Amino acid sequence: MAKVKYYYDSENLAYRKISTKKRTKFGVFLLFLIASALFGFLAFVLLLNTPFFETPRDRFQAREIENLKLNYAILNKKMDEIDAVADALENRDNNLYRVYFNKAEIPDSIRKAGFSNKNRYKKLEGYNNSQLVKNTTIRMDQLAKELAIQSQSLDEILKLASAKEDLLAAIPAIQPVQNENLKRMASGFGYRSDPFTKIKKMHAGMDFTANTGTPIYATGDGVVTRADNTASGYGNHVVIKHGFGYETLYGHMSKYNCRVGQRVKRGDIIGYVGSTGRSQGPHCHYEVHKDGKAVNPLNFYYGNISAVEYVAIAKLANQENQSLD
Known part of the structure:
Protein backbone atom coordinates (compact mmCIF):
# COMPACT_ATOMS: atom_id res chain seq x y z
CA MET A 1 0.00 0.00 0.00
CA ASN A 49 35.32 -6.40 -22.51
CA THR A 50 35.93 -8.71 -19.58
CA PRO A 51 37.15 -12.33 -19.72
CA PHE A 52 34.12 -13.43 -17.74
CA PHE A 53 31.77 -13.08 -20.66
CA GLU A 54 32.53 -14.43 -24.18
CA THR A 55 30.33 -14.41 -27.20
CA PRO A 56 30.48 -17.28 -29.76
CA ARG A 57 32.38 -14.94 -32.08
CA ASP A 58 34.94 -14.21 -29.35
CA ARG A 59 35.47 -17.92 -28.79
CA PHE A 60 35.90 -18.48 -32.53
CA GLN A 61 38.44 -15.65 -32.82
CA ALA A 62 40.34 -16.97 -29.79
CA ARG A 63 40.58 -20.41 -31.43
CA GLU A 64 41.78 -18.81 -34.66
CA ILE A 65 44.49 -16.86 -32.81
CA GLU A 66 45.70 -19.99 -31.01
CA ASN A 67 45.73 -21.85 -34.34
CA LEU A 68 47.78 -19.07 -35.95
CA LYS A 69 50.25 -19.16 -33.05
CA LEU A 70 50.62 -22.91 -33.53
CA ASN A 71 51.17 -22.47 -37.28
CA TYR A 72 53.81 -19.79 -36.66
CA ALA A 73 55.56 -22.11 -34.18
CA ILE A 74 55.60 -24.92 -36.78
CA LEU A 75 56.84 -22.48 -39.42
CA ASN A 76 59.67 -21.32 -37.17
CA LYS A 77 60.65 -24.94 -36.49
CA LYS A 78 60.80 -25.64 -40.24
CA MET A 79 62.91 -22.51 -40.73
CA ASP A 80 65.30 -23.84 -38.06
CA GLU A 81 65.76 -26.97 -40.18
CA ILE A 82 66.24 -24.95 -43.36
CA ASP A 83 68.73 -22.71 -41.55
CA ALA A 84 70.80 -25.78 -40.62
CA VAL A 85 70.80 -27.02 -44.22
CA ALA A 86 71.63 -23.55 -45.54
CA ASP A 87 74.53 -23.21 -43.07
CA ALA A 88 75.96 -26.57 -44.17
CA LEU A 89 75.63 -25.58 -47.83
CA GLU A 90 77.28 -22.21 -47.18
CA ASN A 91 80.13 -23.96 -45.37
CA ARG A 92 80.74 -26.32 -48.32
CA ASP A 93 80.43 -23.42 -50.72
CA ASN A 94 83.06 -21.33 -48.93
CA ASN A 95 85.45 -24.09 -47.91
CA LEU A 96 85.18 -26.53 -50.82
CA TYR A 97 83.64 -25.24 -54.03
CA ARG A 98 85.06 -21.71 -53.98
CA VAL A 99 88.45 -22.93 -52.74
CA TYR A 100 88.64 -25.48 -55.57
CA PHE A 101 87.94 -22.83 -58.17
CA ASN A 102 90.20 -20.28 -56.47
CA LYS A 103 87.38 -17.86 -55.65
CA ALA A 104 87.20 -15.75 -52.50
CA GLU A 105 84.62 -16.90 -49.95
CA ILE A 106 81.45 -14.89 -49.40
CA PRO A 107 81.68 -13.45 -45.84
CA ASP A 108 78.82 -13.69 -43.33
CA SER A 109 78.57 -9.91 -43.37
CA ILE A 110 77.16 -10.28 -46.89
CA ARG A 111 75.37 -13.62 -46.55
CA LYS A 112 73.50 -12.64 -43.37
CA ALA A 113 73.19 -8.89 -43.85
CA GLY A 114 69.86 -7.38 -42.88
CA PHE A 115 67.72 -4.91 -44.78
CA SER A 116 68.52 -1.21 -44.74
CA ASN A 117 64.85 -0.14 -44.82
CA LYS A 118 63.93 0.39 -41.14
CA ASN A 119 60.22 0.86 -41.93
CA ARG A 120 60.04 -2.47 -43.77
CA TYR A 121 58.04 -4.09 -40.92
CA LYS A 122 56.21 -1.00 -39.64
CA LYS A 123 52.85 -2.27 -40.86
CA LEU A 124 53.14 -5.36 -38.63
CA GLU A 125 53.34 -3.36 -35.40
CA GLY A 126 50.49 -2.35 -33.08
CA TYR A 127 48.76 -5.74 -32.70
CA ASN A 128 48.50 -8.20 -29.81
CA ASN A 129 50.86 -10.70 -31.50
CA SER A 130 52.90 -8.21 -33.51
CA GLN A 131 56.26 -9.40 -32.14
CA LEU A 132 55.61 -13.02 -33.14
CA VAL A 133 54.51 -12.09 -36.65
CA LYS A 134 57.31 -9.53 -37.08
CA ASN A 135 60.10 -11.85 -35.91
CA THR A 136 58.85 -14.68 -38.13
CA THR A 137 58.62 -12.37 -41.14
CA ILE A 138 62.15 -11.08 -40.50
CA ARG A 139 63.47 -14.65 -40.34
CA MET A 140 61.66 -15.57 -43.54
CA ASP A 141 63.02 -12.55 -45.40
CA GLN A 142 66.54 -13.19 -44.06
CA LEU A 143 66.42 -16.83 -45.12
CA ALA A 144 65.12 -15.90 -48.57
CA LYS A 145 67.99 -13.42 -48.97
CA GLU A 146 70.59 -16.00 -47.87
CA LEU A 147 69.19 -18.55 -50.33
CA ALA A 148 69.25 -15.96 -53.13
CA ILE A 149 72.93 -15.20 -52.41
CA GLN A 150 73.71 -18.94 -52.26
CA SER A 151 71.89 -19.50 -55.55
CA GLN A 152 73.97 -16.78 -57.21
CA SER A 153 77.14 -18.33 -55.81
CA LEU A 154 76.22 -21.78 -57.12
CA ASP A 155 75.43 -20.29 -60.53
CA GLU A 156 78.92 -18.78 -60.50
CA ILE A 157 80.46 -22.11 -59.46
CA LEU A 158 78.50 -23.90 -62.19
CA LYS A 159 79.92 -21.53 -64.80
CA LEU A 160 83.43 -22.02 -63.40
CA ALA A 161 82.96 -25.80 -63.44
CA SER A 162 81.77 -25.66 -67.04
CA ALA A 163 84.72 -23.47 -67.98
CA LYS A 164 87.06 -25.81 -66.10
CA GLU A 165 85.69 -28.75 -68.06
CA ASP A 166 86.18 -26.85 -71.31
CA LEU A 167 89.70 -25.89 -70.20
CA LEU A 168 90.64 -29.48 -69.44
CA ALA A 169 89.38 -30.53 -72.87
CA ALA A 170 91.23 -27.65 -74.58
CA ILE A 171 94.67 -28.21 -73.03
CA PRO A 172 96.93 -30.10 -75.51
CA ALA A 173 97.45 -33.12 -73.29
CA ILE A 174 98.61 -35.98 -75.59
CA GLN A 175 101.38 -36.62 -78.10
CA PRO A 176 100.54 -35.88 -81.73
CA VAL A 177 102.03 -39.24 -82.76
CA GLN A 178 101.38 -42.44 -80.79
CA ASN A 179 104.36 -44.13 -79.15
CA GLU A 180 103.89 -47.38 -81.06
CA ASN A 181 104.31 -45.46 -84.32
CA LEU A 182 107.43 -43.55 -83.29
CA LYS A 183 110.87 -44.43 -84.61
CA ARG A 184 112.55 -42.07 -82.17
CA MET A 185 112.36 -38.65 -80.55
CA ALA A 186 114.54 -36.69 -82.96
CA SER A 187 114.69 -33.38 -81.20
CA GLY A 188 113.15 -31.52 -78.28
CA PHE A 189 112.36 -27.95 -77.30
CA GLY A 190 115.26 -25.51 -76.91
CA TYR A 191 118.41 -24.47 -78.72
CA ARG A 192 119.37 -27.09 -81.29
CA SER A 193 121.74 -27.35 -84.25
CA ASP A 194 120.07 -26.34 -87.50
CA PRO A 195 120.30 -29.26 -89.98
CA PHE A 196 121.03 -26.92 -92.88
CA THR A 197 123.19 -24.14 -91.43
CA LYS A 198 124.64 -26.17 -88.52
CA ILE A 199 124.16 -23.07 -86.34
CA LYS A 200 122.42 -23.32 -83.00
CA LYS A 201 119.04 -21.67 -82.95
CA MET A 202 115.83 -21.91 -80.99
CA HIS A 203 113.79 -24.99 -81.84
CA ALA A 204 110.28 -23.99 -80.75
CA GLY A 205 108.77 -27.47 -80.73
CA MET A 206 109.44 -31.21 -80.72
CA ASP A 207 110.15 -33.52 -83.67
CA PHE A 208 108.49 -36.96 -83.73
CA THR A 209 110.00 -39.27 -86.39
CA ALA A 210 107.66 -41.80 -87.99
CA ASN A 211 106.95 -43.39 -91.33
CA THR A 212 105.28 -41.28 -94.00
CA GLY A 213 101.51 -41.65 -93.68
CA THR A 214 101.53 -42.22 -89.90
CA PRO A 215 98.43 -40.54 -88.37
CA ILE A 216 98.86 -37.23 -86.58
CA TYR A 217 96.33 -36.53 -83.81
CA ALA A 218 94.84 -33.31 -82.46
CA THR A 219 96.20 -33.00 -78.93
CA GLY A 220 93.21 -31.05 -77.55
CA ASP A 221 89.74 -29.84 -78.50
CA GLY A 222 89.69 -26.77 -80.73
CA VAL A 223 89.09 -25.20 -84.11
CA VAL A 224 91.39 -25.54 -87.14
CA THR A 225 92.58 -22.07 -88.10
CA ARG A 226 95.19 -23.07 -90.72
CA ALA A 227 95.66 -26.02 -93.06
CA ASP A 228 98.08 -24.88 -95.78
CA ASN A 229 101.74 -24.66 -96.78
CA THR A 230 102.20 -20.90 -96.99
CA ALA A 231 104.19 -20.47 -93.77
CA SER A 232 107.94 -20.60 -94.39
CA GLY A 233 109.63 -23.88 -93.46
CA TYR A 234 106.64 -25.80 -92.08
CA GLY A 235 105.45 -27.29 -95.38
CA ASN A 236 101.96 -28.70 -95.14
CA HIS A 237 100.92 -27.77 -91.64
CA VAL A 238 97.85 -27.40 -89.43
CA VAL A 239 97.22 -24.90 -86.66
CA ILE A 240 94.51 -25.52 -84.05
CA LYS A 241 93.20 -22.81 -81.75
CA HIS A 242 92.06 -24.47 -78.51
CA GLY A 243 90.95 -21.43 -76.53
CA PHE A 244 92.13 -20.28 -73.09
CA GLY A 245 95.28 -18.97 -74.80
CA TYR A 246 96.37 -22.36 -76.20
CA GLU A 247 97.33 -23.01 -79.83
CA THR A 248 99.15 -25.96 -81.44
CA LEU A 249 101.01 -26.38 -84.75
CA TYR A 250 101.67 -29.63 -86.65
CA GLY A 251 104.22 -29.35 -89.46
CA HIS A 252 105.64 -31.21 -92.49
CA MET A 253 102.50 -33.28 -93.17
CA SER A 254 102.21 -35.45 -96.24
CA LYS A 255 98.48 -34.60 -96.46
CA TYR A 256 95.66 -33.09 -94.40
CA ASN A 257 92.64 -34.75 -92.83
CA CYS A 258 90.89 -31.54 -91.76
CA ARG A 259 89.85 -28.16 -93.10
CA VAL A 260 89.92 -24.58 -91.85
CA GLY A 261 87.01 -23.84 -89.53
CA GLN A 262 86.51 -27.47 -88.58
CA ARG A 263 86.00 -28.20 -84.88
CA VAL A 264 88.10 -31.16 -83.74
CA LYS A 265 88.31 -33.23 -80.59
CA ARG A 266 91.40 -34.50 -78.81
CA GLY A 267 92.47 -37.72 -80.58
CA ASP A 268 90.96 -36.84 -83.98
CA ILE A 269 93.27 -37.55 -86.93
CA ILE A 270 94.05 -34.20 -88.54
CA GLY A 271 96.77 -35.27 -91.00
CA TYR A 272 99.61 -37.66 -91.76
CA VAL A 273 103.38 -37.61 -91.23
CA GLY A 274 105.45 -36.40 -94.18
CA SER A 275 108.59 -34.46 -95.07
CA THR A 276 107.23 -31.35 -96.78
CA GLY A 277 108.78 -27.93 -96.37
CA ARG A 278 112.14 -27.44 -94.68
CA SER A 279 112.68 -31.01 -93.51
CA GLN A 280 115.39 -33.66 -93.58
CA GLY A 281 113.12 -36.67 -93.21
CA PRO A 282 109.60 -37.84 -92.38
CA HIS A 283 108.55 -36.45 -89.04
CA CYS A 284 105.94 -34.31 -87.27
CA HIS A 285 107.17 -30.98 -85.99
CA TYR A 286 104.90 -30.10 -83.06
CA GLU A 287 104.60 -26.76 -81.24
CA VAL A 288 102.49 -25.57 -78.31
CA HIS A 289 101.82 -21.86 -77.82
CA LYS A 290 100.31 -20.30 -74.69
CA ASP A 291 99.17 -16.67 -74.93
CA GLY A 292 101.21 -16.25 -78.11
CA LYS A 293 104.44 -17.63 -76.65
CA ALA A 294 106.00 -20.99 -77.55
CA VAL A 295 106.23 -23.33 -74.55
CA ASN A 296 107.79 -26.76 -74.10
CA PRO A 297 105.31 -29.43 -75.33
CA LEU A 298 106.92 -31.91 -72.98
CA ASN A 299 105.04 -30.31 -70.08
CA PHE A 300 101.68 -31.37 -71.52
CA TYR A 301 102.01 -35.12 -72.18
CA TYR A 302 99.98 -36.32 -69.21
CA GLY A 303 96.98 -37.58 -71.16
CA ASN A 304 98.32 -40.76 -72.79
CA ILE A 305 101.73 -41.72 -71.41
CA SER A 306 102.92 -43.25 -68.15
CA ALA A 307 105.45 -41.77 -65.76
CA VAL A 308 108.13 -44.15 -67.05
CA GLU A 309 107.44 -43.17 -70.66
CA TYR A 310 107.52 -39.50 -69.69
CA VAL A 311 110.97 -39.85 -68.13
CA ALA A 312 112.27 -41.64 -71.24
CA ILE A 313 110.86 -39.00 -73.61
CA ALA A 314 112.16 -36.17 -71.42
CA LYS A 315 115.66 -37.68 -71.51
CA LEU A 316 115.62 -37.89 -75.30
CA ALA A 317 114.03 -34.48 -75.79
CA ASN A 318 116.60 -32.72 -73.63
CA GLN A 319 119.58 -34.00 -75.63
CA GLU A 320 121.25 -31.15 -77.51
CA ASN A 321 121.20 -32.88 -80.89
CA GLN A 322 120.32 -31.70 -84.37
CA SER A 323 116.74 -30.94 -85.25
CA LEU A 324 115.07 -32.25 -88.40
CA ASP A 325 113.81 -28.83 -89.57
Whole structure:
Protein backbone atom coordinates (compact mmCIF):
# COMPACT_ATOMS: atom_id res chain seq x y z
CA MET A 1 0.00 0.00 0.00
CA ALA A 2 1.42 3.35 -1.05
CA LYS A 3 2.18 5.87 1.65
CA VAL A 4 0.03 9.00 1.76
CA LYS A 5 1.89 12.19 2.43
CA TYR A 6 0.47 15.39 3.96
CA TYR A 7 1.59 18.94 4.41
CA TYR A 8 0.48 21.57 7.03
CA ASP A 9 -1.58 24.49 5.73
CA SER A 10 -0.72 27.32 8.12
CA GLU A 11 -3.40 29.64 6.79
CA ASN A 12 -6.21 27.25 7.45
CA LEU A 13 -4.47 25.57 10.37
CA ALA A 14 -5.07 22.11 8.94
CA TYR A 15 -3.19 19.14 7.31
CA ARG A 16 -3.80 18.60 3.67
CA LYS A 17 -3.05 15.58 1.47
CA ILE A 18 -0.17 15.92 -1.07
CA SER A 19 -1.27 14.83 -4.53
CA THR A 20 1.20 14.25 -7.45
CA LYS A 21 0.25 15.44 -10.90
CA LYS A 22 0.04 12.86 -13.70
CA ARG A 23 2.54 14.77 -15.83
CA THR A 24 5.11 14.65 -13.04
CA LYS A 25 4.54 10.93 -12.57
CA PHE A 26 5.03 10.31 -16.25
CA GLY A 27 8.29 12.36 -16.31
CA VAL A 28 9.69 10.47 -13.34
CA PHE A 29 8.81 7.15 -14.96
CA LEU A 30 10.36 8.17 -18.26
CA LEU A 31 13.55 9.31 -16.53
CA PHE A 32 13.70 5.97 -14.76
CA LEU A 33 13.41 4.09 -18.06
CA ILE A 34 16.19 6.16 -19.65
CA ALA A 35 18.48 5.69 -16.67
CA SER A 36 17.80 1.95 -16.66
CA ALA A 37 18.53 1.63 -20.37
CA LEU A 38 21.77 3.59 -20.05
CA PHE A 39 22.86 1.53 -17.08
CA GLY A 40 22.04 -1.70 -18.93
CA PHE A 41 24.01 -0.62 -22.03
CA LEU A 42 27.07 0.33 -19.93
CA ALA A 43 26.89 -2.98 -18.09
CA PHE A 44 26.68 -4.86 -21.42
CA VAL A 45 29.74 -3.06 -22.82
CA LEU A 46 31.71 -3.80 -19.65
CA LEU A 47 30.77 -7.45 -19.81
CA LEU A 48 31.88 -7.69 -23.45
CA ASN A 49 35.32 -6.40 -22.51
CA THR A 50 35.93 -8.71 -19.58
CA PRO A 51 37.15 -12.33 -19.72
CA PHE A 52 34.12 -13.43 -17.74
CA PHE A 53 31.77 -13.08 -20.66
CA GLU A 54 32.53 -14.43 -24.18
CA THR A 55 30.33 -14.41 -27.20
CA PRO A 56 30.48 -17.28 -29.76
CA ARG A 57 32.38 -14.94 -32.08
CA ASP A 58 34.94 -14.21 -29.35
CA ARG A 59 35.47 -17.92 -28.79
CA PHE A 60 35.90 -18.48 -32.53
CA GLN A 61 38.44 -15.65 -32.82
CA ALA A 62 40.34 -16.97 -29.79
CA ARG A 63 40.58 -20.41 -31.43
CA GLU A 64 41.78 -18.81 -34.66
CA ILE A 65 44.49 -16.86 -32.81
CA GLU A 66 45.70 -19.99 -31.01
CA ASN A 67 45.73 -21.85 -34.34
CA LEU A 68 47.78 -19.07 -35.95
CA LYS A 69 50.25 -19.16 -33.05
CA LEU A 70 50.62 -22.91 -33.53
CA ASN A 71 51.17 -22.47 -37.28
CA TYR A 72 53.81 -19.79 -36.66
CA ALA A 73 55.56 -22.11 -34.18
CA ILE A 74 55.60 -24.92 -36.78
CA LEU A 75 56.84 -22.48 -39.42
CA ASN A 76 59.67 -21.32 -37.17
CA LYS A 77 60.65 -24.94 -36.49
CA LYS A 78 60.80 -25.64 -40.24
CA MET A 79 62.91 -22.51 -40.73
CA ASP A 80 65.30 -23.84 -38.06
CA GLU A 81 65.76 -26.97 -40.18
CA ILE A 82 66.24 -24.95 -43.36
CA ASP A 83 68.73 -22.71 -41.55
CA ALA A 84 70.80 -25.78 -40.62
CA VAL A 85 70.80 -27.02 -44.22
CA ALA A 86 71.63 -23.55 -45.54
CA ASP A 87 74.53 -23.21 -43.07
CA ALA A 88 75.96 -26.57 -44.17
CA LEU A 89 75.63 -25.58 -47.83
CA GLU A 90 77.28 -22.21 -47.18
CA ASN A 91 80.13 -23.96 -45.37
CA ARG A 92 80.74 -26.32 -48.32
CA ASP A 93 80.43 -23.42 -50.72
CA ASN A 94 83.06 -21.33 -48.93
CA ASN A 95 85.45 -24.09 -47.91
CA LEU A 96 85.18 -26.53 -50.82
CA TYR A 97 83.64 -25.24 -54.03
CA ARG A 98 85.06 -21.71 -53.98
CA VAL A 99 88.45 -22.93 -52.74
CA TYR A 100 88.64 -25.48 -55.57
CA PHE A 101 87.94 -22.83 -58.17
CA ASN A 102 90.20 -20.28 -56.47
CA LYS A 103 87.38 -17.86 -55.65
CA ALA A 104 87.20 -15.75 -52.50
CA GLU A 105 84.62 -16.90 -49.95
CA ILE A 106 81.45 -14.89 -49.40
CA PRO A 107 81.68 -13.45 -45.84
CA ASP A 108 78.82 -13.69 -43.33
CA SER A 109 78.57 -9.91 -43.37
CA ILE A 110 77.16 -10.28 -46.89
CA ARG A 111 75.37 -13.62 -46.55
CA LYS A 112 73.50 -12.64 -43.37
CA ALA A 113 73.19 -8.89 -43.85
CA GLY A 114 69.86 -7.38 -42.88
CA PHE A 115 67.72 -4.91 -44.78
CA SER A 116 68.52 -1.21 -44.74
CA ASN A 117 64.85 -0.14 -44.82
CA LYS A 118 63.93 0.39 -41.14
CA ASN A 119 60.22 0.86 -41.93
CA ARG A 120 60.04 -2.47 -43.77
CA TYR A 121 58.04 -4.09 -40.92
CA LYS A 122 56.21 -1.00 -39.64
CA LYS A 123 52.85 -2.27 -40.86
CA LEU A 124 53.14 -5.36 -38.63
CA GLU A 125 53.34 -3.36 -35.40
CA GLY A 126 50.49 -2.35 -33.08
CA TYR A 127 48.76 -5.74 -32.70
CA ASN A 128 48.50 -8.20 -29.81
CA ASN A 129 50.86 -10.70 -31.50
CA SER A 130 52.90 -8.21 -33.51
CA GLN A 131 56.26 -9.40 -32.14
CA LEU A 132 55.61 -13.02 -33.14
CA VAL A 133 54.51 -12.09 -36.65
CA LYS A 134 57.31 -9.53 -37.08
CA ASN A 135 60.10 -11.85 -35.91
CA THR A 136 58.85 -14.68 -38.13
CA THR A 137 58.62 -12.37 -41.14
CA ILE A 138 62.15 -11.08 -40.50
CA ARG A 139 63.47 -14.65 -40.34
CA MET A 140 61.66 -15.57 -43.54
CA ASP A 141 63.02 -12.55 -45.40
CA GLN A 142 66.54 -13.19 -44.06
CA LEU A 143 66.42 -16.83 -45.12
CA ALA A 144 65.12 -15.90 -48.57
CA LYS A 145 67.99 -13.42 -48.97
CA GLU A 146 70.59 -16.00 -47.87
CA LEU A 147 69.19 -18.55 -50.33
CA ALA A 148 69.25 -15.96 -53.13
CA ILE A 149 72.93 -15.20 -52.41
CA GLN A 150 73.71 -18.94 -52.26
CA SER A 151 71.89 -19.50 -55.55
CA GLN A 152 73.97 -16.78 -57.21
CA SER A 153 77.14 -18.33 -55.81
CA LEU A 154 76.22 -21.78 -57.12
CA ASP A 155 75.43 -20.29 -60.53
CA GLU A 156 78.92 -18.78 -60.50
CA ILE A 157 80.46 -22.11 -59.46
CA LEU A 158 78.50 -23.90 -62.19
CA LYS A 159 79.92 -21.53 -64.80
CA LEU A 160 83.43 -22.02 -63.40
CA ALA A 161 82.96 -25.80 -63.44
CA SER A 162 81.77 -25.66 -67.04
CA ALA A 163 84.72 -23.47 -67.98
CA LYS A 164 87.06 -25.81 -66.10
CA GLU A 165 85.69 -28.75 -68.06
CA ASP A 166 86.18 -26.85 -71.31
CA LEU A 167 89.70 -25.89 -70.20
CA LEU A 168 90.64 -29.48 -69.44
CA ALA A 169 89.38 -30.53 -72.87
CA ALA A 170 91.23 -27.65 -74.58
CA ILE A 171 94.67 -28.21 -73.03
CA PRO A 172 96.93 -30.10 -75.51
CA ALA A 173 97.45 -33.12 -73.29
CA ILE A 174 98.61 -35.98 -75.59
CA GLN A 175 101.38 -36.62 -78.10
CA PRO A 176 100.54 -35.88 -81.73
CA VAL A 177 102.03 -39.24 -82.76
CA GLN A 178 101.38 -42.44 -80.79
CA ASN A 179 104.36 -44.13 -79.15
CA GLU A 180 103.89 -47.38 -81.06
CA ASN A 181 104.31 -45.46 -84.32
CA LEU A 182 107.43 -43.55 -83.29
CA LYS A 183 110.87 -44.43 -84.61
CA ARG A 184 112.55 -42.07 -82.17
CA MET A 185 112.36 -38.65 -80.55
CA ALA A 186 114.54 -36.69 -82.96
CA SER A 187 114.69 -33.38 -81.20
CA GLY A 188 113.15 -31.52 -78.28
CA PHE A 189 112.36 -27.95 -77.30
CA GLY A 190 115.26 -25.51 -76.91
CA TYR A 191 118.41 -24.47 -78.72
CA ARG A 192 119.37 -27.09 -81.29
CA SER A 193 121.74 -27.35 -84.25
CA ASP A 194 120.07 -26.34 -87.50
CA PRO A 195 120.30 -29.26 -89.98
CA PHE A 196 121.03 -26.92 -92.88
CA THR A 197 123.19 -24.14 -91.43
CA LYS A 198 124.64 -26.17 -88.52
CA ILE A 199 124.16 -23.07 -86.34
CA LYS A 200 122.42 -23.32 -83.00
CA LYS A 201 119.04 -21.67 -82.95
CA MET A 202 115.83 -21.91 -80.99
CA HIS A 203 113.79 -24.99 -81.84
CA ALA A 204 110.28 -23.99 -80.75
CA GLY A 205 108.77 -27.47 -80.73
CA MET A 206 109.44 -31.21 -80.72
CA ASP A 207 110.15 -33.52 -83.67
CA PHE A 208 108.49 -36.96 -83.73
CA THR A 209 110.00 -39.27 -86.39
CA ALA A 210 107.66 -41.80 -87.99
CA ASN A 211 106.95 -43.39 -91.33
CA THR A 212 105.28 -41.28 -94.00
CA GLY A 213 101.51 -41.65 -93.68
CA THR A 214 101.53 -42.22 -89.90
CA PRO A 215 98.43 -40.54 -88.37
CA ILE A 216 98.86 -37.23 -86.58
CA TYR A 217 96.33 -36.53 -83.81
CA ALA A 218 94.84 -33.31 -82.46
CA THR A 219 96.20 -33.00 -78.93
CA GLY A 220 93.21 -31.05 -77.55
CA ASP A 221 89.74 -29.84 -78.50
CA GLY A 222 89.69 -26.77 -80.73
CA VAL A 223 89.09 -25.20 -84.11
CA VAL A 224 91.39 -25.54 -87.14
CA THR A 225 92.58 -22.07 -88.10
CA ARG A 226 95.19 -23.07 -90.72
CA ALA A 227 95.66 -26.02 -93.06
CA ASP A 228 98.08 -24.88 -95.78
CA ASN A 229 101.74 -24.66 -96.78
CA THR A 230 102.20 -20.90 -96.99
CA ALA A 231 104.19 -20.47 -93.77
CA SER A 232 107.94 -20.60 -94.39
CA GLY A 233 109.63 -23.88 -93.46
CA TYR A 234 106.64 -25.80 -92.08
CA GLY A 235 105.45 -27.29 -95.38
CA ASN A 236 101.96 -28.70 -95.14
CA HIS A 237 100.92 -27.77 -91.64
CA VAL A 238 97.85 -27.40 -89.43
CA VAL A 239 97.22 -24.90 -86.66
CA ILE A 240 94.51 -25.52 -84.05
CA LYS A 241 93.20 -22.81 -81.75
CA HIS A 242 92.06 -24.47 -78.51
CA GLY A 243 90.95 -21.43 -76.53
CA PHE A 244 92.13 -20.28 -73.09
CA GLY A 245 95.28 -18.97 -74.80
CA TYR A 246 96.37 -22.36 -76.20
CA GLU A 247 97.33 -23.01 -79.83
CA THR A 248 99.15 -25.96 -81.44
CA LEU A 249 101.01 -26.38 -84.75
CA TYR A 250 101.67 -29.63 -86.65
CA GLY A 251 104.22 -29.35 -89.46
CA HIS A 252 105.64 -31.21 -92.49
CA MET A 253 102.50 -33.28 -93.17
CA SER A 254 102.21 -35.45 -96.24
CA LYS A 255 98.48 -34.60 -96.46
CA TYR A 256 95.66 -33.09 -94.40
CA ASN A 257 92.64 -34.75 -92.83
CA CYS A 258 90.89 -31.54 -91.76
CA ARG A 259 89.85 -28.16 -93.10
CA VAL A 260 89.92 -24.58 -91.85
CA GLY A 261 87.01 -23.84 -89.53
CA GLN A 262 86.51 -27.47 -88.58
CA ARG A 263 86.00 -28.20 -84.88
CA VAL A 264 88.10 -31.16 -83.74
CA LYS A 265 88.31 -33.23 -80.59
CA ARG A 266 91.40 -34.50 -78.81
CA GLY A 267 92.47 -37.72 -80.58
CA ASP A 268 90.96 -36.84 -83.98
CA ILE A 269 93.27 -37.55 -86.93
CA ILE A 270 94.05 -34.20 -88.54
CA GLY A 271 96.77 -35.27 -91.00
CA TYR A 272 99.61 -37.66 -91.76
CA VAL A 273 103.38 -37.61 -91.23
CA GLY A 274 105.45 -36.40 -94.18
CA SER A 275 108.59 -34.46 -95.07
CA THR A 276 107.23 -31.35 -96.78
CA GLY A 277 108.78 -27.93 -96.37
CA ARG A 278 112.14 -27.44 -94.68
CA SER A 279 112.68 -31.01 -93.51
CA GLN A 280 115.39 -33.66 -93.58
CA GLY A 281 113.12 -36.67 -93.21
CA PRO A 282 109.60 -37.84 -92.38
CA HIS A 283 108.55 -36.45 -89.04
CA CYS A 284 105.94 -34.31 -87.27
CA HIS A 285 107.17 -30.98 -85.99
CA TYR A 286 104.90 -30.10 -83.06
CA GLU A 287 104.60 -26.76 -81.24
CA VAL A 288 102.49 -25.57 -78.31
CA HIS A 289 101.82 -21.86 -77.82
CA LYS A 290 100.31 -20.30 -74.69
CA ASP A 291 99.17 -16.67 -74.93
CA GLY A 292 101.21 -16.25 -78.11
CA LYS A 293 104.44 -17.63 -76.65
CA ALA A 294 106.00 -20.99 -77.55
CA VAL A 295 106.23 -23.33 -74.55
CA ASN A 296 107.79 -26.76 -74.10
CA PRO A 297 105.31 -29.43 -75.33
CA LEU A 298 106.92 -31.91 -72.98
CA ASN A 299 105.04 -30.31 -70.08
CA PHE A 300 101.68 -31.37 -71.52
CA TYR A 301 102.01 -35.12 -72.18
CA TYR A 302 99.98 -36.32 -69.21
CA GLY A 303 96.98 -37.58 -71.16
CA ASN A 304 98.32 -40.76 -72.79
CA ILE A 305 101.73 -41.72 -71.41
CA SER A 306 102.92 -43.25 -68.15
CA ALA A 307 105.45 -41.77 -65.76
CA VAL A 308 108.13 -44.15 -67.05
CA GLU A 309 107.44 -43.17 -70.66
CA TYR A 310 107.52 -39.50 -69.69
CA VAL A 311 110.97 -39.85 -68.13
CA ALA A 312 112.27 -41.64 -71.24
CA ILE A 313 110.86 -39.00 -73.61
CA ALA A 314 112.16 -36.17 -71.42
CA LYS A 315 115.66 -37.68 -71.51
CA LEU A 316 115.62 -37.89 -75.30
CA ALA A 317 114.03 -34.48 -75.79
CA ASN A 318 116.60 -32.72 -73.63
CA GLN A 319 119.58 -34.00 -75.63
CA GLU A 320 121.25 -31.15 -77.51
CA ASN A 321 121.20 -32.88 -80.89
CA GLN A 322 120.32 -31.70 -84.37
CA SER A 323 116.74 -30.94 -85.25
CA LEU A 324 115.07 -32.25 -88.40
CA ASP A 325 113.81 -28.83 -89.57
